[in-house]
Amino acid sequence: MYYRKETNKIDEVCLLAGKIMLQSGAETYRVEDTMMRMARSFGGNDPQCYVTPTGIIFSLHGAEKTKLLRITKRTTNLNKVIIVNNISRSISKGNISAEEAYKTLRQIEEGNPEYPMFITIASASIASGFSLIMFNGGWNDFLSSFIIGGAGFTCLIYLDRLLNIKFFAEFLASLLIGLMSYFFIHIGVGHDLSNIIISSVMPLVPGLLITNAVRDLMAGHLVSGLSKGAEASLTAFAISSGIAIVFSLF
Structure with missing residues (x-):
């Protein structure tokens, strides 16, 4: 039960990071690369990710429990892309847990770090x-x-x-x-x-x-x-x- 809960949290972290980047104007290959790095850092077994401008398909363990996320709104906010990249680097170094990463990403999504x-x-x-x-x-x-x-x-x-x-x-x-x-x-x-x-x-x-x-x-x-x-x-x-x-x- 704990393993399933932890897996779901890692899925949510990777999908939320990809969503923020894609909605903020990041390139498709950058979104895929970031999500894959985060999944492997959390111990993902053969993670798979397919990103288009309007959607994300992601699986932490190969074809098991594949998730789909629809993207309907895209703007340009490179500041958010930079912040998510920094979180990804912290995850790769083992400096932040999945729970902490998810809370931080939620703050980025709900916040509005834009110029007046x-x-x-x-x-x-x-x-x-x-x-x-x-x-x-x-x-x-x-x-x-x-x-x-x-x-x-x-x-x-x-x-x-x-x-x-x-x-x-x-x-x-x-x-x-x-x-x-x-x-x-x-x-x-x-x-x-x-x-x-x-x-x-x-x-x-x-x-x-x-x-x-x-x-x-x-x-x-x-x-x-x-x-x-x-x-x-x-x-x-x-x-x-x-x-x-x-x-x-x-």
Whole structure:
């Protein structure tokens, strides 16, 4: 009875660690590797793990008592990925028990170790402004790109929470960016329309998703790599569609 209880706790620890990492933007191969290392450190006999962007299949002892965990929401929070990696290293060194690891992981899952909203939006604005300079834009358009990029990213955040419809928030955010860019040009605040639009949409571009897709493909995870690549392509299509509609209107 004690063995079964301990086995269930190890299963829960590995699955929870994989869930947090996958929901926080970690690569598929990294999630599998972390779960396998944790299982072996706890004495798992032939652990098996199969991870896709939408689910985790895990067994601590081969095909015995295989468990499935569904993943429905994915964001980008690399801080959580780093914390789980540190817990995995502590487990490998024998510095933490399964019970302690589970409690810590639950705190990470329920907590929200993110930057405040105003810092996130300010970072998007700064990235947009200096992206314009990187694209050989003029300093006279820096303020326009700064404001529009921040407004577009704010729109993305709140619409994603409100609508919870994949790709639609990106589409509306890019549509707002296009409309604001034309407005700033019309009132004389902005000067180079193309550079303002390109730099303002940079915070919306799924750069991490594209990187993870390539890394998963290189690691041999073809299903995950192709699915993430398709998601990144559709996100890019939604962004470009919003800008294209603005160009067609004006």
